Amino acid sequence: MKIRMLPVALTAALSLILLLGGWFLYRQTAIERPIEKMLSQYPGVTSAQVDITQKQAVLKLDLQSDVDLRGMIAQLRKEEGALLKTRSIKLDIADHSTPEIDELWKQASFSVAEAMANKRYTMIPSTLSKIESENGNYTISSDMDDHYVYVALSSASDKKANKYIILPLAAAPGTGGQSNA
Template identity: 35%
Template structure:
C-alpha cells in the first residue's frame, strides 16, 4: 500500500486550520470580546483590552479621571462572572501617570506596603495623608477604598491620575504587578 503524501499533507493542513481557527474564533468571540464589553459598560471606562490564557484573564482598562476603581472592578467581577468562570482575573489600569505622581507614590509605597503586609488596611489613608503633608504637595489628592479582594488607591493632581490595585491576598513572590 502506497501512501500518497500530497493528499495527506493537504488534509493535515486543512484539519489544523479548522481546529486552530475554531479555537481562535472561540477565544475572541465567546470569551475576550464579552469581557471587554462588560468593562466598557461602565461609563467611566474609556477603553478595555483583554488577553485570555488558560488560567487567567488579563484585562487592561483605561478610565476617566473621575472613575471609582472599586465600583468598576466589582462590576467586572459581577457581570463577567459567567464568561470568566474559574479563571483568575487580573485588572491593570493603563492611564498615563505623571513624574510627580510616580515620585509621590514611591514615597508612600513603603508605608502602604507595610500596612498591607500587616493587614492594617485602615492605616493606608493615614499613610497617604502623611505622605502628602511630608512632601508639602497640596495639589495631590488621594483616596483609598477596599473590598474583599483588593485595596484601591487613587492619586490625582488635577491633570493626571494614578490608579493602583493592590491584592489583599499577596503574591508569594515578587511585587505588586500593577503599581
C-alpha cells in the same frame, strides 16, 4: 492499498486550520468581546483590551481619573463570573502619571507596604488622607475588595494625570504586590 501522502497531508493541515480558526473565533466572539464591551461602557474607561488565556485574564485599560476600580472589577466578576471563576485577573493600566504624582506615591508607599505586610488595612486610608491634605492639588483614594487594595492618585488641575496601584491581598512573600500604573 497505497496511501497517497499529499491528500493526507492536505486533509490534516485543513483540519488543523479549521480547528484552530474555530477556537480563535470562539475566543474572540464569545469570551473576549463581551468583556471588552462591558469594560468600554464602564464610566471613566477610555479604552479596554482583553486577552484571555487558560489561567488568567489580562485587562489592558486606559482610565480617566475618576474610575471606581473596585466597582468595575465587582461588576466584571458579577457579569462574567462563570468565565472568570477559574482565571486570575491581571490589570495592565496605562500610565498617565506625572513626577508630582510619583513623588506622592513615593511618600505613601512605605506606609501602605507596612499596612499590607501587617494586614492592618485600615491604616491605608488615614495615611493617604494625611498626604492628600498636605498636598491640596491632588486627590488620593483607596478601596478594597476580597482580592485587592486599590489606590488612585490624581491631579485636581490636570484631569488626565493619574496613577493607579493595585495591590493583591494574597501577595507572595517578598514581592511587595503588583504595581499596575
